[in-house]
Amino acid sequence: xxxxxxxxxxxxxxxxxxxxPAISLIAVFRRQLLRVRTQAELEDVVAxxxxxxxxxxxxxxxxxxxxxxxxxxxxxxxxSDDWExxxxxxxxxxxxxxxxxxxxxxxxxxxxxxxxxxQSERVREFLSACIQYGMTHGLSxxxxxxxxxxIISLVGKExxxxxxxxxxxxxxxxxxxxxxxxxFARFREISDLEKIDQDLISLICKHxxxxxxxxxxxxxxxxxxxxxxxxxxxxxxxxxxxxxxxKIGSGDPRSTHGGTSKNS
Numbered sequence: 548x549x550x551x552x553x554x555x556x557x558x559x560x561x562x563x564x565x566x567x568p569a570i571s572l573i574a575v576f577r578r579q580l581l582r583v584r585t586q587a588e589l590e591d592v593v594a595x596x597x598x599x600x601x602x603x604x605x606x607x608x609x610x611x612x613x614x615x616x617x618x619x620x621x622x623x624x625x626x627s628d629d630w631e632x633x634x635x636x637x638x639x640x641x642x643x644x645x646x647x648x649x650x651x652x653x654x655x656x657x658x659x660x661x662x663x664x665x666q667s668e669r670v671r672e673f674l675s676a677c678i679q680y681g682m683t684h685g686l687s688x689x690x691x692x693x694x695x696x697x698i699i700s701l702v703g704k705e706x707x708x709x710x711x712x713x714x715x716x717x718x719x720x721x722x723x724x725x726x727x728x729x730x731f732a733r734f735r736e737i738s739d740l741e742k743i744d745q746d747l748i749s750l751i752c753k754h755x756x757x758x759x760x761x762x763x764x765x766x767x768x769x770x771x772x773x774x775x776x777x778x779x780x781x782x783x784x785x786x787x788x789x790x791x792x793x794k795i796g797s798g799d800p801r802s803t804h805g806g807t808s809k810n811s
Contacts, residue, residue, distance in 0.1 A: 576719040580726050586622070589730045592723060593622045596701075600712060603685075604702040607723065609731045610646065611695045611739070620731050626702070630680040639673050646698060650691035653717055655707045657684045686716065690724035697724040697731075737795065740779075743767075747775055748795060751788055 576592070583589050589607070597605040604625030611620075623631060633639070640646050648654040661683040665671050677683050684704040690697045699720050706712065737745055743765070750761040762772040776788065785791040 573715055573718045577722060580722055583726050583730065586730055589727060590622050590624075592726070593624055596719075596723070597624050599715075600701050600703075600706055603706050606698075606700045607727045608698050608700075609695050609727070610640065610698055622727075627680055630676075630682060633676060633680075637672070637676075639676070642667070642670050642673050645687050645700075646689075646696075648687065648689055650689040650696065651721075652688070653713060653720070654687045654689065655685075656682070656687070657704075657707060660684075686713070688716065688720035688724065690721060690728070692728055695728070697727050699724055699727075741775075744775055744779055747772065747779065748791075751776070751792075 576595070579592050579595060583592060593605050593607055597603060602625070604623075604627075606621060606623045606626055608623075609620035634643075644659040645654055645656055648659075660674060660677050663674055665674065682702065684707050685700060685702040686706050687698055687700040690699075701716075737748060740748075746765060747761060750756045750764055751758065756764065758772050758776065759769060761767075762769050765772070776791075780786065780788075780791050783791055783794045785794055
């Protein structure tokens, strides 16, 4: 069951707590959000967010209960592809304190990432990578749901320090998170699959790669890719990759007699 959108703040409360220019930004975003039904429309909202935040790299990402971010359960504008690939490949989400911050409030990155030390080798590696890729300053908002977290993040020191912008973001990011939760419903449905299966679904079913191209991208043998695709087709009761794409994209339930996920 989808979580309903939160009630808008009362006008008097907004006037008392939020500067007037921020109220204008909030109104613009909420009008835009009312029209969002698809991932493409949500991407337009994220582009608007990025523009208002002076071009700061922006991301909306779904983190399922198993903690592994879905490869396509996100919208990323302006983020480093190398950083995103490394973050996922090295499982930095397991040690990233921002990703595990309490939901329901803006979280500034620098108190958690800048100049920090750790006795853990993995944490030290993560913190070093943050410095290398310029990911020590920014803001994130986390919204918690029964089956996942939606995390909205913006990169940059100016974003942390702009008081007016923080007022606006505190009001609009919860609404964006609720819309993202609805839009990304189909990615949550595959979140309990093995990471390799999720990646294959993305590369073959969404991006249209052939089996051989997916094998090369994932550094797997053709035989391994065929094995995993066969498992997925059985799981969803599909005879071809095209049928598999349709069933996953339309949110069809899995076959009750065709295999199991890793959490079954």
